[in-house]
Amino acid sequence: MIDNRKALLILAALLMPASTGAQPASSNVRGAEFPKIHADLRVTFQVKAPAARKVQVMPGGGANGLGKGPFEMTRADDGTWTATIGPVQPGFHYYWFLVDGLAANDPGSETYFGWARQSSGIEAPDAALDFYEAKDVPHGEVRMHWYRSQTTGLMRRAFVYTPPGYDSDWKTRYPVLYLQHGSGESERGWTAQGRANFILDNLIAAGQARPMIMVNENGYATRAGAAPGPGARGNEAFTEVVLNDLVPEIDKSYRTLADRANRAIAGLSMGGGQAMSAGLGNLDRFASIGSLSGAGGRNFDLRTAYNGAFSDVAAFNKRVKLLWIGCGAGDNLFGGATALHQALEKAGIKHVWWEGPGLHEWQVWRKHLYDLAPRLFRD
C-alpha cells in the first residue's frame, strides 16, 4: 500500500526533469549550487562574470580527470557563464576558471593547496568505491602540530593522524607512517585531497590495517640562512628536517614505537622521490618505504642508485620489510615506474608493485594508501 506521502514523492520524481538529478559536489562550499555533478558524472560549472569576454574551465595542469581543457563556457544574458563537461573520472580534480586568461578560483568550491597556490578542487564520486568516505566507524584525529626546526631555523607544522582510541588507552604505542605530498602541495594534502584519515579509519575499523600514527609534513625546506634561488625547488633540506627534526619531535610528542621496524616513509610524486631518498639512504631509521607515482627507473643502475642501497640484494631483502612502488597506467610516469619495477624484479629485490587505471591524481594515491597501509608493520 502506498501512503499519501510516498505517492507525492513518486509523483514529484516523475515530474522532475532529468537534469535535476544533478547534485552540488561534496567539495562545494556550504550553500553553493554549482558545480553540480550529474548521475553520469557530467559536471556543470557556472560563474557570474558579466564583464568578462571569455571564460573557460581549466583542469589543473591543463588535463586531468576532468578531461583535456580548457573547456569553453557559454554566456547567458545575465552575465552567467556555464559549461557542462564530461563524464569525468571519479576522484579529486584541481581546476580553475580562466577569466580572460586569468586563473581564478571558483567561489562555489573549496580550495586546496596544489600547483603552488590555493586551487579550486572538485570531488567526483565513485559509485564503486567508498573506502575513503567518512563512515560510521570510530574516527581518528588529525592534529596540527607546530614545532621549531633546527635545520631551517623556522617554525614548521606537521599534520599528525592519531588513530581511534589513541586518547582513551594511555599505554599503547603505535608505529608511524611518514607520508608526503607531491610538488606544489603541502602538509594539508593528504587530509584535504587524499582523505587519508578516513582511509585509515576504515582500514583500522575493518581490522585490515594496524592502528598507526600518520605524519604529513611539508616537503619544502631550506637550510637556515640559505635563500633558494629562483630556479631552486626549495626542498633541498627536507631529508635533514625528517631525520634531525621531525622524527625526534614525533617520537617525543606521541606514543610511538620508535624503532626502524615500526617506522615507514612514503610519498607521492615528488614525495615518492623524497621517501626513496630519505628511506633508502637511512635504513637504520626506516624499514619500510613507498613511492606512489614517483620518479621512475629509466637509466636506473641498481649498483649505484640511492648510494648503492640495492647493491647487496640479499642484505637488502633481509633488511627492508616493505618496498612499495605503484603508478597509474594513465600517468606520464607509468613507463618509468614500470622500468623501476622491472629492474628490481630482475635483480631479485623484493617489492610490491601496484598498477591500475588512473592518472597522476589523488584518486590513484588514495588507492595506493589503501593498498600500502595494510602491508605496513607486519611481522
Add this chain to the structure above:
Amino acid sequence: MIDNRKALLILAALLMPASTGAQPASSNVRGAEFPKIHADLRVTFQVKAPAARKVQVMPGGGANGLGKGPFEMTRADDGTWTATIGPVQPGFHYYWFLVDGLAANDPGSETYFGWARQSSGIEAPDAALDFYEAKDVPHGEVRMHWYRSQTTGLMRRAFVYTPPGYDSDWKTRYPVLYLQHGSGESERGWTAQGRANFILDNLIAAGQARPMIMVNENGYATRAGAAPGPGARGNEAFTEVVLNDLVPEIDKSYRTLADRANRAIAGLSMGGGQAMSAGLGNLDRFASIGSLSGAGGRNFDLRTAYNGAFSDVAAFNKRVKLLWIGCGAGDNLFGGATALHQALEKAGIKHVWWEGPGLHEWQVWRKHLYDLAPRLFRD
C-alpha cells in the same frame, strides 16, 4: 673591527633602494613575492592578467583595514597589474582582485574561509603587538575532530585546541572554552585568521591564562531533513548541536572539567549572538559567556531579553562567573554594543566591557581573546 662579510652586508644595505625594504607578507604562499608589505605598512599587490581590461584590489566587504576600495591597479606592458595602497591597518584583512568585475583570489596569498567562500587574506604586522605570534614557548595542538551529529544527521568537524602538556600529563582535566566564528566563516577561522592557538600558547606560557581546551565548531547547522530555504541563514540548529551533540562529544573525547563553572561559550559577530543565546539560555551548562563585536543592545529590554535571563539581577550576578562584551570603536556595531553595555551597567548586571580602536575585523577579535581568556575559569 668590521670583517669582510660584515662590510659587504653594510655596503649592500647602503646600495639598496628604499623599496627593497618591502617584504612578502607572512600570509603569502611559499615563494610568492607579492603582496609585499613596506615598512610603513603600505602594501603592493601585483597580478598578471594580460587580457583583462580592468583590475582592482577589493577589500573584503568593500572596506576593511586595507581602506575603502576598490583600488585601481595599473597595467604594465607585460600585462602585469600593480597597486600600492595604504598605509593599512595592522592585522588580518580579507581581499580579492576584481578582474573585469569578477572577484578572483590572489594566487600569491593563502585563502581563508570568509564571506561564505575561500577568500584571499593578508596579514599586516603590528610592530607594537606580538601576543598572537608563534613564539618559542610550548605549543598546544589544534585537532580536527570528526563526529556524527544527531541533530543534523551529518558528520561534523570541530577544531579542538589542546594546551601544551595535554599529552604528557594523563591526569589533569581542563576547562573548555567554546569559541565561535562569524557569519560566512567556519570552524577554521579562529586558527587560521585568529591565531587563537598561539594567543592561548603565549598566555598559558606567561601564566596569564589557565591551561584550557578551546573548541571551534561550524556555526551553521540545519536539522536533519530540513532544507534551509534560499533566504535562511542555515544556522537555526546550532544551539541544539552545541547542547546535544558537541558538548557531550567533547566531554567524552577529552579530559574536560565537565561542569558549568568550567565551561564557557563565546563568539564573534554572528557567533557572539549565538554564544549569548546558547549561553544565557542554558546557564545550567555555561557559567561564562562572551560576545565579541556581537549583536547590540539597541531597543534592549532587560526584563525580556534572552528569555528573561537578566530579569533577576542578583540571581544573575551570583550565577554567572563572567559576562564579557566588547567591540571596536570603528565597528558599525559599536553603537549597539555600547548601548548593551550601558543597559547592563544601569541595571547592575556585572560584566566586563572592552572597547578600543578597531573595525569589524580579526585584529580586534584577537585582542578580545587576549583579554577574555585570562578572565576565564577563575575562582
